[in-house]
Amino acid sequence: MENDISNLEPRSVWRLFSRFCQIPRTSGNESGIGDLLLKIAQEYGLDAVRTPAGNVILSCAGSPGLQSRPRVFFQAHMDMVGVKESGSDFDFSRDAIKTVVTGDGFVTADGTTLGADDGIGMALALAVMTDPEIRHPPLSAVFTVSEETDMRGARELLPEDIPGRTAINIDSEDIGEICIGCAGGISMNIEYIPEISEVPPDYGTIAIAIKNGKGGHSGMEVDNGSVNAATALLTLICSLANEDIKVCLSALDSGTVRNAIPGYGMAEIALPEALIEKALDSLEDMSGRLSEKYRDTDPDISVTVDRVPNKNIMLTARDTSSIIKLRGLNTGVLERTPDGQPLTSCNLGRLVIDGGRVQACILGRHATETGKELLLSRIRKTVSEASARITAEECYPEWEPDSGSPLARIMTATYRDLAGKEPRITVIHAGLECGLLKNLRPELDIVSVGPDVFGAHTPEERVGIASVKTCYDWILKTLEKLSEGKEIPAEDTPAA
Numbered sequence: 001m002e003n004d005i006s007n008l009e010p011r012s013v014w015r016l017f018s019r020f021c022q023i024p025r026t027s028g029n030e031s032g033i034g035d036l037l038l039k040i041a042q043e044y045g046l047d048a049v050r051t052p053a054g055n056v057i058l059s060c061a062g063s064p065g066l067q068s069r070p071r072v073f074f075q076a077h078m079d080m081v082g083v084k085e086s087g088s089d090f091d092f093s094r095d096a097i098k099t100v101v102t103g104d105g106f107v108t109a110d111g112t113t114l115g116a117d118d119g120i121g122m123a124l125a126l127a128v129m130t131d132p133e134i135r136h137p138p139l140s141a142v143f144t145v146s147e148e149t150d151m152r153g154a155r156e157l158l159p160e161d162i163p164g165r166t167a168i169n170i171d172s173e174d175i176g177e178i179c180i181g182c183a184g185g186i187s188m189n190i191e192y193i194p195e196i197s198e199v200p201p202d203y204g205t206i207a208i209a210i211k212n213g214k215g216g217h218s219g220m221e222v223d224n225g226s227v228n229a230a231t232a233l234l235t236l237i238c239s240l241a242n243e244d245i246k247v248c249l250s251a252l253d254s255g256t257v258r259n260a261i262p263g264y265g266m267a268e269i270a271l272p273e274a275l276i277e278k279a280l281d282s283l284e285d286m287s288g289r290l291s292e293k294y295r296d297t298d299p300d301i302s303v304t305v306d307r308v309p310n311k312n313i314m315l316t317a318r319d320t321s322s323i324i325k326l327r328g329l330n331t332g333v334l335e336r337t338p339d340g341q342p343l344t345s346c347n348l349g350r351l352v353i354d355g356g357r358v359q360a361c362i363l364g365r366h367a368t369e370t371g372k373e374l375l376l377s378r379i380r381k382t383v384s385e386a387s388a389r390i391t392a393e394e395c396y397p398e399w400e401p402d403s404g405s406p407l408a409r410i411m412t413a414t415y416r417d418l419a420g421k422e423p424r425i426t427v428i429h430a431g432l433e434c435g436l437l438k439n440l441r442p443e444l445d446i447v448s449v450g451p452d453v454f455g456a457h458t459p460e461e462r463v464g465i466a467s468v469k470t471c472y473d474w475i476l477k478t479l480e481k482l483s484e485g486k487e488i489p490a491e492d493t494p495a496a
């Protein structure tokens with residue numbers, strides 16, 4: 001059957017993945033997949049524990065002769081992002097994912113996310129642990145819940161849940177990459193309570209709308225230079241102040257979530273009727289320049305400026321100039337690696353006037369301690385200049401790259417043997433759970449790898465069939481090397 005994935009190679013991996021696809025498992029709804037993991041553990045005689053948070057930890061002994069080798073563990077997450085094509089009546093709380101084998105070597109899903117992020121990670125780990133033919137050291141797998149929302153599963157792990165000091169996270173999405181670090185995150189909600197007044201009768205209103213900016217993931221796409229519509233709106237309004245045209249905000253709405261770059265937004269400003277023409281001219285001019293500036297990165301961008309009927313209420317000019325200062329919350333990239341990769345960045349993801357309050361949601365990312373301090377001081381300075389206040393702040397830790405990682409060295413060698421080329425060592429700007437694990441056990445040597453997963457978190461999500469095989473072989477070769485155990489101190493053998 002064309003769309004039967006259980007005959008793809010390696011069969012053990014695809015059969016497990018096919019079983020996972022039958023079980024609804026969006027974030028927060030992982031009890032069913034947890035039950036299935038425990039059932040599989042029972043089928044194959046693995047030790048299994050479900051933690052109070054719902055994480056599942058599986059363990060098995062080493063092969064004969066390798067029982068006293070240091071334990072190695074895999075890590076992956078149980079949940080998936082549920083996104084479907086518009087108009088689809090798919091129900092993520094009930095329906096099984098329908099997999100499709102494409103003509104060009106991928107497995108995708110029919111109209112929904114596939115959940116290869118991170119179901120294929122769990123399948124790769126379990127395929128190794130359940131195959132009696134494979135020689136391996138003692139193995140464990142730590143499967144977490146709710147990685148995609150707030151990393152609650154990894155956050156609630158205890159030091160004793162970390163089963164070894166060598167770990168392979170299988171949640172990366174590019175075969176041949178060894179990820180050795182990632183940025184941490186700081187999310188903040190910022191609030192400003194403005195003075196509200198009636199719009200005077202001799203005032204008129206101008207609406208500014210930005211549409212069709214490219215937007216995108218604030219971690220992966222922060223460096224592609226596309227417009228942040230929230231910041232761009234504030235910058236346009238600020239340009240009027242520079243021409244001595246005092247305006248009062250009467251509406252503002254841009255973006256949806258903190259971890260996406262807003263590609264659209266609208267603002268309405270009220271100002272004396274006598275200044276309307278001058279303001280319209282100036283805004284027309286500025287918006288033309290804005291479209292020109294983003295012509296390459298946001299080819300479909302449209303910026304419109306129109307007269308509209310007055311709203312009932314507006315902010316004072318003083319409060320409006322405070323709000324404009326919030327554009328400093330979006331810094332884009334603040335700090336880079338020597339070869340230019342983003343290390344520290346900040347995204348103003350949502351900015352809105354709602355119910356008499358101005359609210360801003362931001363997500364800062366930092367891969368280093370200095371970057372984190374830079375970021376926090378920048379945000380706090382901006383917030384205090386705007387006389388706003390921070391109402392909530394939450395963080396997940398960075399995973400600081402360890403360029404001396406013995407495991408990265410081993411996996412570099414095994415990939416070279418297997419693929420005949422060098423792997424790429426990367427530090428990514430999106431979030432992984434490795435930093436949380438490493439905080440629990442600082443001596444942990446952990447890397448992140450995975451097969452090719454493209455279009456994750458969208459209905460276009462697909463996983464490369466050949467890359468799954470490569471990833472599986474790569475893991476086996478690595479376990480073989482770790483079984484020889486020349487590079488990892490043998491005295492450290494945590495109990496199962």
Ligand SMILES: [Zn+2]
Binds near residue numbers: 077147171
């Ligand atoms: Zn993932």
